[in-house]
Structure formats: C-alpha cells, structure tokens
C-alpha cells in the first residue's frame with residue numbers, strides 16, 4: 001500500500017471537484033480524504049500502486065467539466081493514520097488565500113431537465129443550480145468559497161436541501177447556492193411603483209408570474225429583470241414600437257441592443273452562424289456573440305439600426321429559461337443603467353433610479369454582491385475576438401507565460417475600464433467597469449479593487465497608471481500609491497495596448513506594434529493614436545506614426561466628426577475648403593467658427609489618431625456629422641463596404657527626423673474628388689480601407705528594414721474594424737511577417753490593464 005498527497009490548484013472549487021474525487025476514490029478503491037484549502041484541493045490517497053496510478057491519471061486527465069487545473073502535484077507521504085474509507089473533509093483556511101474564484105456558470109443540462117420536469121421537486125424553481133452551474137463570482141463576499149461567505153447566507157436550507165448538500169454522491173454536494181421552492185430566494189413581480197402583483201415560489205405562482213410577463217411583453221411593455229450580475233431591460237425584439245419606446249426612455253439613440261433567443265435554431269433564422277459561433281453561444285460562459293444579420297433580418301429595425309451585426313445570446317439563468325419558455329420570441333436584453341453609468345444591481349437602486357423606464361419589475365431577494373455585465377465576443381478567423389470580457393470570464397486569471405516579481409495593481413484606462421491585480425504567475429483582470437467619467441463608475445472601480453485585493457490576497461507593491469494625467473483611473477492610482485507609499489509607473493497608453501497583445505500571445509521580444517486607436521496621451525504631450533512602436537515589456541520606441549492633424553475644439557470632435565472632416569480639408573485646401581461644395585458642410589452653422597479656430601490654432605491640439613482619421617473621412621463622405629456613441633461614424637463607414645475589390649487610395653510614406661510618417665494628404669484629395677463626382681459611398685469606403693491597409697503594410701516594411709524585426713502585433717480600438725484587420729493581417733502574412741492579434745482580452749481599452757500590469761512589473765524589476 002502507498003499513500004500520496006495530491007495538491008491541485010486552479011479553478012477547482014465550486015465546480016464539483018470534491019464529489020468527483022470522491023466518486024473516483026470509490027471506483028478505484030482508494031482510502032483517505034479530500035478537502036478544499038485556500039490554495040485549491042488537497043487529496044490524501046492510500047491504495048495499491050496500480051489503483052493509485054489509475055486514480056491519479058483519471059483525475060488529472062478527466063477533471064470535472066467546469067474546472068481548470070493549473071498545477072497537479074503528487075507527493076509520497078507516510079499516512080498519519082490508517083484510513084478505513086474515503087471522506088470529504090471540512091475546508092481549511094490557510095494563512096494566505098490564492099484559490100481562483102470561478103466565474104458565474106451557465107445553468108447546466110441536468111438542472112434544466114429538472115427545471116421543466118413536473119415530477120422533479122424543483123419543477124419551475126427559478127434559482128435551480130448545482131455544483132456544475134449557477135452564480136459564483138457575483139455572490140461571493142469572501143473566500144474560501146463557503147455558503148456563509150456568500151449572499152446565500154441568509155437562506156436557511158430545508159431538510160431535503162441539507163441532505164443533498166451533505167451527500168457526497170449528490171450533484172448538490174456542497175453546492176453553496178443550493179435551495180428549493182421552500183427554502184431558497186423568492187421572485188416578486190411588481191409594477192413600477194413597487195406595487196406587488198405576484199410573489200412567492202410555489203410553482204403555480206411562478207407559472208402565473210411568467211404568464212403575466214408574457215402578456216405584458218406581447219403588448220409592448222418593458223420589463224426590468226434582475227439577472228445574475230445586474231438588471232436588464234427587456235422588451236419584445238420583434239416589436240419596433242416597444243424597442244423604440246425603450247430607446248427613448250433610456251435616451252439611447254442608436255447604440256445596438258443585445259437580443260436573447262430561446263435557442264440556437266431561432267438565432268439561425270435571423271443571423272448567419274458558423275460552428276465556432278454556435279459553440280461560443282452554447283459554452284458555459286454564454287457570452288453575447290456578435291453575428292452577421294441575414295438579409296432580410298426580421299428583428300425590429302431599432303434594435304441595431306444601420307448595423308449589419310446583431311449581439312445574440314442564449315438564456316443562461318433559470319429565470320431566463322422560464323421567461324423564454326413562456327415567451328418564445330427574441331427579447332431585447334440590455335443592461336439597465338442611466339446613460340454611461342454602470343449596470344444597476346441592487347433592488348432599491350433599480351426602483352429608485354430606473355423608475356418609469358420600465359413598466360414592470362421582476363426582482364428577487366438574492367443579493368448580487370458585485371455587478372458584472374454580459375461579455376461580448378465575436379469570432380474572427382475561427383477564434384474568439386473579445387469586445388468585452390466580463391460575465392462568464394471574470395475573475396478567471398488569464399493564462400500567460402509570465403511570472404510577476406512584484407504584486408501589481410494596474411488601473412486601466414478611462415473608457416471601457418477594467419483594472420487588474422497580479423501576483424506570481426496570476427493576473428486577475430476585472431469585469432467591465434465602464435466609462436470613468438461619472439461618480440457611480442468611480443465608486444464601482446474603487447470597491448472592485450478592494451474586493452479583488454481581498455479575495456485574491458494581492459497586496460500591491462507597485463501601481464501602473466495611464467500616462468494621461470487627467471484620467472480618473474490615473475488620479476486614483478496616484479492617490480492610492482501615495483497613501484500606501486508604493487511605487488508608481490506612468491505608462492504610455494499605446495505601449496500598454498501593444499504589450500497586452502504581446503503577452504497574451506506569449507511574445508517576449510522586441511516587436512513591431514501597430515496600435516491604431518482613438519486617443520492616448522503621448523510622451524510629447526500631443527495626442528497619439530496611429531502608432532508604429534518597437535515595443536518591449538519595459539520600453540518602447542515610436543518609430544513611425546500617422547501624419548498629424550489639428551482637433552478643432554479638442555475632445556469635442558469625438559462627438560462631432562464634421563469638425564475633423566473640416567480640419568482635414570483645411571489642411572489641404574486652406575480656406576477654400578468651404579467653397580468645394582461638399583454636402584456635409586451645407587447646413588453646419590458653426591463651420592466658420594471652427595475654421596477660425598484652425599486658422600489661429602485655438603483649442604486645437606494635434607493628434608496622430610487613426611480613429612479621428614476615420615471620423616473625418618466618414619464625415620466628408622456624408623455618413624454622419626455627429627455621433628450618439630463612440631466610434632459610430634467609423635462603424636457605419638466600415639459597413640458601407642459591400643464587395644471586396646482592389647481599388648484603393650494612395651497613402652504615402654515619408655520621413656521626418658528619422659520617424660516614418662504615413663501620409664493621408666493624397667487620400668483626402670482623391671476622396672474629395674470622388675465625393676464631388678457623386679461616387680458611391682460603398683466604393684469610397686472600400687478604397688479608403690484598402691489604401692490604409694496597404695499604407696500600414698508599407699510602414700511595417702520600412703520598420704522591418706530598419707530593425708530586422710519580423711513579428712507584428714495589432715492592437716487598439718480601431719482594430720474592432722474587422723474589414724481592416726482582415727485586410728492588413730493578410731497583407732502582412734503575404735509579406736512574410738508573423739502576425740499576432742488579440743484573443744483573450746479586447747483590442748480596445750478593456751484590454752489595457754493587462755499590458756499595464758506587465759509593463760509596471762518589468763519596469764520596477766529591471
């Protein structure tokens with residue numbers, strides 16, 4: 001007989017790991033015990049050599065589906081006693097806590113079967129879950145992950161639930177959110193003045209609730225629904241009037257809404273779907289997947305106006321399944337928030353702040369400890385290309401080939417903020433925090449950092465912040481570092497983008513980084529955003545960039561692309577530009593004022609931003625003068641392209657003090673000619689994209705000639721543009737470059753904190 005101690009770390013708690021070990025122990029006649037400790041799972045196993053080997057092999061090769069093993073250590077030990085059986089022992093808490101916390105998990109097939117099985121005791125129980133599924137991250141207050149440290153602590157389990165909870169062979173063994181109709185959380189349907197309509201968990205009641213809601217949805221009403229990481233606003237996705245009402249009440253003019261469908265089959269009636277997209281929709285993370293609409297697509301027009309894509313998802317909580325069981329149509333499902341504030345996650349706040357935006361409220365009494373928005377992913381070249389990494393992903397640590405020497409806090413950027421905490425080989429990227437320009441988001445950012453440092457036991461020694469002095473995340477980081485007497489590293493925005501892309505691809509050598517972005521504070525105090533960097537983890541050189549231009553009215557140009565359009569024209573045609581007869585300037589009252597600004601250089605910072613170039617060009621083409629959400633003009637411009645052909649506008653390369661400049665001057669001239677000749681916008685958009693891709697290729701080739709570097713990384717918000725990404729990647733590969741793009745974190749500012757953490761760590765430990 002031999003005895004082994006197994007030390008297993010990774011996502012091994014809250015995913016049915018111990019019952020799985022228990023079953024395997026019975027199968028192979030192993031004695032001993034298994035327990036959760038703060039670094040993972042510990043097993044002491046006694047058996048003969050062959051059965052021990054089989055037991056360990058099977059455990060390592062076939063762990064429970066939702067678990068993820070990072071390390072599996074086997075040590076031979078002397079048993080402290082003779083074990084007569086195999087037991088699951090109580091958790092022990094170590095002095096330091098390092099157990100990864102599982103993201104929230106999509107409801108599993110077995111639970112779904114019970115949910116709709118009239119003889120199951122959880123028939124229509126809206127909070128059904130087990131060790132393989134249910135809420136995790138959003139209900140955990142502290143670790144180790146045990147019920148008293150979750151928001152389930154106030155629900156006392158009934159005898160039947162306790163029996164399941166204590167039976168190692170039961171699927172609900174130590175399922176912390178376990179409960180049933182008798183003892184679990186309860187649903188409540190009210191109107192928007194909090195008047196109770198239905199309450200209680202008896203299945204007849206639950207049925208009544210969802211029948212009533214179906215009726216409301218069918219007559220165009222708007223429902224506010226409490227989900228897993230916050231509230232959603234819900235209405236019938238086929239009812240244009242209902243969607244338009246939701247838009248006007250929420251004051252959200254054009255930004256697309258996501259839609260939840262009862263099943264994949266129904267999605268395929270509206271959108272094109274390939275195998276990878278289907279897989280992604282159905283995996284346990286259940287993100288929103290961006291899919292191409294079919295033509296014609298019968299979803300209400302105002303769900304995603306002027307957009308060829310639709311954000312689709314499948315139900316991921318039992319409440320969603322019940323809702324779509326009774327109302328089998330696509331439902332708009334959008335985060336419930338006030339303009340740019342974070343998603344609302346508290347019952348009281350929901351009623352207070354959303355008020356009459358919704359007609360009815362479906363709430364419950366299980367508290368959400370931390371908010372978490374839906375993730376948004378698209379598939380590009382058969383791989384995930386994240387747009388927002390949040391529910392289902394956070395707070396899972398990102399797999400890197402990097403060992404942190406210091407404990408790091410990275411504060412992220414100003415928009416689409418995420419922060420990151422890192423220690424040893426682990427980096428915990430936060431859920432989506434949002435745009436920092438308001439108090440609610442800042443509060444969420446601060447409390448999020450506190451929560452993460454506690455549950456992952458990270459005590460930052462160094463803080464990484466964006467180089468922009470006015471970002472709220474930077475100000476917070478500075479203050480935090482000062483209060484705790486920590487080192488602070490100021491990180492150039494596009495360097496952080498570049499390193500995010502490098503590190504997630506496990507590249508640790510000098511790289512040509514093309515970073516195309518909206519904004520980012522440059523080392524020369526101008527605004528950068530069309531950058532070619534030679535990037536390493538601890539330093540970079542700006543080897544080339546896009547020709548610069550003035551931003552008349554400073555950051556206000558982001559909302560008003562016509563100002564950029566005018567700026568490009570002025571640069572080439574001077575004051576004559578107003579006499580060209582370009583239609584987009586016809587009814588603009590402030591054009592003279594902006595022209596004055598440009599002439600005198602008033603409030604007109606200089607930028608090399610690629611995002612602004614897209615805005616300006618889109619405006620000149622007449623796509624739109626003003627936008628309702630960031631990047632709207634550029635997104636619509638891309639979508640004008642219908643056919644991929646070879647026509648192009650000529651970008652040119654020049655040299656200024658040793659820096660390679662990508663010139664757009666000729667492009668604007670040709671483009672203006674085309675617009676004046678009444679050329680189709682689809683052709684202009686195509687020529688511009690082709691030209692830019694070719695220009696960037698030339699810029700990269702010049703960089704290779706100077707540096708002999710052959711590896712290229714592509715990052716920055718502009719690479720959300722799939723047409724450009726695809727074109728450029730192909731061109732580069734055809735010229736023998738090795739190209740890397742994002743796959744684990746977003747190419748936009750949501751991925752910045754990853755790069756910041758690496759740069760901060762490698763800079764202080766040079």
Ligand SMILES: [Zn+2]
Nearest residue numbers: 108111130133
């Ligand atoms: Zn389950």
Ligand SMILES: [Zn+2]
Nearest residue numbers: 158161180183
């Ligand atoms: Zn119960």
Ligand SMILES: [Zn+2]
Nearest residue numbers: 517717748749
């Ligand atoms: Zn950026």
